[in-house]
Amino acid sequence: MTEHIVSSFDTDLKEIGRSVVEMGGQAERLVADSVEALVKRDTELAQKVIVLDGPVDLLQREIEEKAVLTIARRQPLASDLREIVAAMRIANDLERIGDLAKNTAKRVLALTGEFHPQKLVRGVEHMSNIVLEQLKVVLDSYASRDDAKALEVWQRDGEVDILYTSLFRELLTYMMEDPRNISLCTHLLFCAKNIERIGDHATNIAETVHYLATGQLLTEERPKQDTSSLTSVAFPA
Amino acid sequence: MTEHIVSSFDTDLKEIGRSVVEMGGQAERLVADSVEALVKRDTELAQKVIVLDGPVDLLQREIEEKAVLTIARRQPLASDLREIVAAMRIANDLERIGDLAKNTAKRVLALTGEFHPQKLVRGVEHMSNIVLEQLKVVLDSYASRDDAKALEVWQRDGEVDILYTSLFRELLTYMMEDPRNISLCTHLLFCAKNIERIGDHATNIAETVHYLATGQLLTEERPKQDTSSLTSVAFPA
Structure with a gap:
């Protein structure tokens, strides 16, 4: 009887884990496609990304629901609880x-x-190439419960932030040089910000994988290097 | 014995609800202060906001932890489960x-x-005045489980989006008129985007309160009016 309960709990856990991995693949695809659409000015691909975000949202709600019901029904032990909480966080x-x-x-x-x-x-x-790589590695680290890989992603977030800050400054300079660039550069600034934030979420996932693998929180301050919100570019004389 | 379990479950629920209300008050304060700091160019107040975001993050983790432990320990019924899931979503x-x-x-x-x-x-x-009002009303609607109030917030999100789109266009125009405005306007664009997204989160909370009060999801498409990411301002001839 106990064995029966344990094994159906295991089935629940595996199903949740599989959904998270599937969702990770879908999210990765959306990021890659959105950037490709931007670079190639492919409006058809952009439309596809907009439509396919819907199923990702749906999957998040399904994972949350499944997770909560599993906790309520199976009264899992601490380590299993961690597994379920991690799935909810990553889905978020x-x-x-x-x-x-x-x-x-x-x-x-x-x-x-x-x-x-x-x-x-x-x-x-x-x-975005760097952020996509970060996302790929962190999703692998979740699938294989590989703490070392997760830590690698966590430590590399600073690089993305440095790139973003320098890109922010560059785009601002282009706007000042030629006002015809303003509308495009503004949208590119927001795209760059989107990508930087995707990097932040990859780092969040790395923290969750670490917590999952070790039961420990990464308490050390995250190596933040994004100073773009502190960036001010003087008007060139 | 059953009564004892029920009443300590009630205590847990009330405690979680109180933490969410407290967190709501803190978040509201941060939004109001950040805008005041922007308008009055008050760097001291801005510093305070940056520091006081930490406790808000902490409270979110505490609510999540308490929620999960309560679900695991008390095996709540469907309606109580909804209460706990709502608290986790709002804290997010x-x-x-x-x-x-x-x-x-x-x-x-x-x-x-x-x-x-x-x-x-x-x-x-x-x-931001409008968004702050939305936030206040939706937090009240949570505290009093007032579905009508929540729906009001949900329906008014479109106004904020329309304002944001027109502000986006206005700021772009200022940049084109005078390149000395570019750096300021870029930061203001991001501030406006932050505020628009705070409005979106208020609307998410409204959806959660509705789910809490009625057990139903708001399936109707949200009244989305933000077309700023679709905005392109022609360079004035």
Whole structure:
């Protein structure tokens, strides 16, 4: 009897874990597609991202519901409880990542027909490649419960922040040089911010995986390097 | 014996609810202070907001922990489960609201010494007054389990989005008119976006209160009016 209970609890746990991994794959796809749509000015792909964010939101609610019912029904022990709480937290981060990708996709639609020098987009593309790599590694670290990998992601968040700050400054400079760049650069600034925040969510997930693997919180202050909100670019004389 | 269990469960529920209300008050304060700091260019107040976001984050984790332990220990019935899930969701939204207020406060620090015409700030202030009112009403609706109030907030989210879209266009125009406005206006755009997103979180909370009061989800599409990510302002000839 006890065995029966334990094994159906295990089934619940595995199902929740599988949903999180599936959701991770979907969120990763949305981020990659949103950036590709931006770089290639592909409005059809952008539309697809906007539509496919819906199923990601739905999956988050399903995971939450399943998690809560599992806790209520199975009264799990501390370590199993951790597993379920981690799934809920990661699903939350993935849902936000989907929203941010959707926002980038919407901006692609706003930019059709706009003056659009490839140079300006390149910085955003470079930054998003790094964030996509971070996201991939952290999702792997969850799937394999690999604390070392998670810590790697956590430590590298600073790089993304540094890139974002320098991109912020660069885009502001382009606006000042040529007012025709203002509308495009403004949207690119928001896209860059979206991507930087996706990086933050990847870092949150890394913290959750660490907590899952070790039962410990990462109490040390996160290596924050984003100073863009503190950035002010003087008007060139 | 059953009575003892029921009453300590009630104590847990009440404690969680009280923490959410307390957290709501703190988040509201952060939003009001961050906007006041922006309008009055008060860097001391901005610093305070940045520091006081920490306790809000902490409270979110405490509510989550307490909620999960209560579910695991008390095996609540469906209606009580709803109460606990609602508390977790609202705490999540409030945590995000605190982060957004903190981001606005950081931008106040970036803008010290900047060319700073009051006219440009006024639109942000107006929008934030409406969002603060939305936040206040929705927190009241949670405290009093008032579905009608919650629905009111939910229906008014469109107003904020319309304001944001028009503010976005206005700030872009100021940048094009005078490049000295670019740095300030860019930060104001992000502040306006922060406030618009705080409005979105207030609407999320309204949906949660509705679910709490009725057991129903608001399935109707939310009245979305923000088209700013679809906005493109032509360079004035």
